Amino acid sequence: MTTTVTARNRAKAQRTDAILVAAAELFGARGYSSVSLEDIGAAVGISGPAVYRHFAGKQALLGALLIGVSEDLVAGGTAVVQGAADERTRMAMLVDFHVDFALRNADVIRVQDRDLAHLTEESRSDVRRLQRAYVGLWIDALSALVAADRDELRLRVQACFGLLNSTPHSTSAALRTRADTSRVLAAMAIAALTAAHG
Structure with a gap:
């Protein structure tokens, strides 16, 4: 059980890091106001609403x-x-x-x-x-x-x-x-x- 939880936590942390990297790239290229959560989610292979599992908005x-x-x-x-x-x-x-x-x-x-x-x-x-x-x-x-x-x-x-x-x-x-x-x-x-x- 501990191994599963640890693996899940590690995967979530990796996804969080990937979202941050994608956000930096997109905000840097287009500006904060021109980027949506859907854009950021798509850049890491998830839906926009799925980003809310990592960040409040x-x-x-x-x-x-x-x-x-x-x-x-x-x-x-x-x-x-x-x-x-x-x-x-x-x-x-x-x-x-x-x-x-x-x-x-x-x-x-x-x-x-x-x-x-x-x-x-x-x-x-x-x-x-x-x-x-x-x-x-x-x-x-x-x-x-x-x-x-x-x-x-x-x-x-x-x-x-x-x-x-x-x-x-x-x-x-x-x-x-x-x-x-x-x-x-x-x-x-x-x-x-x-x-x-x-």
Whole structure:
């Protein structure tokens, strides 16, 4: 009996993950308002009403998507910070972590940029809280390398995110591989973060 329940739970979790991936792709391509639960269900081989077995509705699905990604960023960033040997390595590892995120999650970044307003007030508050925590990790790391107050450090970090998160809106076709793209973005990010005062 336990094996059956575990297998059923695992299958449900896999379907939930597939729905989130499909929602990110569809919301990213067409926008939240232009996608129905039927569209999302069809993308994973189920009916629209069957999506309700996993999420209370389309808005709840959007919330789960953006909150989940924000939680992953905070958890991953925290692990990077705790695992770095020194200040410069910590900053470089955070940049590499976010570059990898940006290149793997272009759809989610588009959704975040365009559809955050469609979240419930509670979900939007959760996303903002998690974003502040993630930015805080970067500010703390950068403060060891740049002599500036927190307002300036925050400006540098947010400008760096603007650079890295713009990648879904451009193409790296001119570069040969994703590794090349990652190298260029990481170098630009470090240069922007640590640029000397004018």
